[in-house]
Amino acid sequence: xxxxxxxxxxxxxxxxxxxxxxxxxxxxxxxxxxxxxxxxxxxxxxxxxxxxxxxxxxxxxxxxxxxxxxxxxxxxxxxxxxxxxxxxxxxxxxxxxxxxxxxxxxxxxxxxxxxxxxxxxxxxxxxxxxxxxxxxxxxxxxxxxxxxxxxxxxxxxxxxxxxxxxxxxxxxxxxxxxxxxxxxxxxxxxxxxxxxxxxxxxxxxxxxx
Amino acid sequence: xxxxxxxxxxxxxxxxxxxxxxxxxxxxxxxxxxxxxxxxxxxxxxxxxxxxxxxxxxxxxxxxxxxxxxxxxxxxxxxxxxxxxxxxxxxxxxxxxxxxxxxxxxxxxxxxxxxxxxxxxxxxxxxxxxxxxxxxxxxxxxxxxxxxxxxxxxxxxxxxxxxxxxxxxx
Numbered sequence: 001x002x003x004x005x006x007x008x009x010x011x012x013x014x015x016x017x018x019x020x021x022x023x024x025x026x027x028x029x030x031x032x033x034x035x036x037x038x039x040x041x042x043x044x045x046x047x048x049x050x051x052x053x054x055x056x057x058x059x060x061x062x063x064x065x066x067x068x069x070x071x072x073x074x075x076x077x078x079x080x081x082x083x084x085x086x087x088x089x090x091x092x093x094x095x096x097x098x099x100x101x102x103x104x105x106x107x108x109x110x111x112x113x114x115x116x117x118x119x120x121x122x123x124x125x126x127x128x129x130x131x132x133x134x135x136x137x138x139x140x141x142x143x144x145x146x147x148x149x150x151x152x153x154x155x156x157x158x159x160x161x162x163x164x165x166x167x168x169x170x171x172x173x174x175x176x177x178x179x180x181x182x183x184x185x186x187x188x189x190x191x192x193x194x195x196x197x198x199x200x201x202x203x204x205x206x207x208x209x
Numbered sequence: 210x211x212x213x214x215x216x217x218x219x220x221x222x223x224x225x226x227x228x229x230x231x232x233x234x235x236x237x238x239x240x241x242x243x244x245x246x247x248x249x250x251x252x253x254x255x256x257x258x259x260x261x262x263x264x265x266x267x268x269x270x271x272x273x274x275x276x277x278x279x280x281x282x283x284x285x286x287x288x289x290x291x292x293x294x295x296x297x298x299x300x301x302x303x304x305x306x307x308x309x310x311x312x313x314x315x316x317x318x319x320x321x322x323x324x325x326x327x328x329x330x331x332x333x334x335x336x337x338x339x340x341x342x343x344x345x346x347x348x349x350x351x352x353x354x355x356x357x358x359x360x361x362x363x364x365x366x367x368x369x370x371x372x373x374x375x376x377x378x379x
Contacts, residue, residue: 003337003365009316010232010338027252034250034279100278101258101271104332105351107278199282205329206352209359 040094047087054080071143075136079129086125093118108203112196119192123184130180131173138169219259223252226272232339233273236323236331237280251276266348273336273349281328315372322371330364337361 031037054076061073097114100107142155151159153168230251234244254275262271323331329350336346343354350357 003319003334003368006315006319007338007340009312010319011340027249030249030253032250032253032257034254098257100254100275101261102278103274103351104277104281104349107274107351108282111282202281202327202329205327206350206356209356 036094036098040091043087043090043094047083050080050083054083069140071140079133082125086121089121090118093121105203105206108199108206112199112203115192115196115199119188119196123188126184127177127181130177134173134176215259219256222268223255226269229269229272229339230276232335233276233280235320236335237328239324247280251279254279267345270345270348277332277349281332318372319368322368325371326364326367330360330367333357333360334364334368337364 058073058076058080061069061076093114097111097118099110102110138154151157153160154165154172156162156165230248233251234247238244238247255272258271258275262268323334326334332350333346336349341349343357346352346357347354352360
C-alpha cells in the first residue's frame with residue numbers, strides 16, 4: 001500500500017486524545033505553558049523580587065547609620081534602574097517572538113534571531129554587572145576602611161605604588177569576571193542553547209534541497 | 210462586536226476544525242499528557258492570534274501555521290518517560306471487518322513510521338495526507354514547492370522502508 005492510499009484513512013480519522021473532551025472555552029481560560037510564556041512569567045517574578053528586595057535595601061541604606069552608607073543605596077538604585085531598562089528590552093524581544101501566525105520557516109528564522117539577541121543581552125548584562133559592582137564596593141571600602149587596612153595591596157600607599165594596585169585590581173576583576181562569565185555561559189547553555197540549536201537544525205533542514 | 214461574541218465565533222470555527230489540532234498532537238506527541246498539553250497550548254495560541262486574523266488566508270491554513278509553529282518551534286520538550294500509547298484506530302465505518310483489521314494495522318504502522326521522521330518531515334507528510342496542494346504547503350511552511358516535492362519523494366521512500374510497504378508492481 002502506498003502513502004497516497006492512506007490519505008482517506010487519515011482524513012477520516014477524527015479520534016481525539018484523552019482530555020480532548022474538555023470544553024474549548026475552558027481551555028481558553030487556562031494560562032499558556034509555552035516556554036515563551038514561562039520566560040515572561042519568570043521575568044515578571046524577577047521584576048517583583050527586584051522591587052521588593054532592592055526597594056527594602058535602598059530604603060535601609062538611606063536610613064540606617066544616619067545615611068553614612070547612602071552611596072550603597074544610590075548604587076543599588078542605579079542597578080535597579082538598569083534592571084528596569086533590561087526588563088523592558090527583554091519584554092519587547094519576547095513580544096516580538098510571539099508571532100505564531102507566520103509561515104513556519106519565517107517564524108523559525110525570527111525566533112532564532114530574537115532568541116539569540118535575548119541570550120546576548122542576558123549574557124552581557126550578567127557579565128558587565130560583576131566588574132561594575134566590584135569597582136563600586138572597592139571604592140566604598142576604600143572610603144571607609146583605608147585607614148584600618150594599611151599595606152593592603154588593593155589600595156595605594158607608600159609600600160604599594162599605583163601600578164601595583166592597578167595590576168592587582170585588574171587581576172582580581174579579570175579572575176572574578178572570567179568565573180562569572182563561565183557560569184553565565186553554562187547557565188545560558190543549560191537554558192537556551194539546546195533549543196536554539198534545535199531550531200537551527202530544523203531551519204537548516206528546511207533550506208536543504 | 211463584544212468579547213463574548215468574538216469568543217463564540219472563535220470557538221465555533223475552532224470546533225469545526227479541531228480535528229486538525231488533534232492530528233498535529235498525534236504526530237508530535239507520544240503520550241496522552243503531552244498531547245493534552247500541546248492541544249491546550251495550540252488553542253491558547255490560536256485565541257491570542259485570533260484578533261489579528263483578517264482572512265487573508267484560509268482559516269485552516271492559518272490554523273495549520275499556528276499549530277505547527279507551536280508544535281515545532283514552541284520550545285516543547287518531550288518528556289523522557291515516554292509511555293507507549295495504543296496506535297490510533299481507524300474509523301469503524303471504513304470497510305468490512307476483515308479488511309478493517311488489515312487497514313487498522315497499516316494505519317497504526319503508518320503512525321509509528323511518521324513518528325520516526327524529523328519534525329519538518331512530519332509536518333510535510335501530515336499536510337500531504339491532508340491532501341493540501343504544494344501551493345498551500347508552501348504557504349504554511351514557507352518552503353518552496355520544488356524543495357517540498359524533493360523532500361516529499363524522500364519521505365515516501367523513507368516511509369516505505371519504515372512501514373515495509375510493498376511498492377506497486379512488486
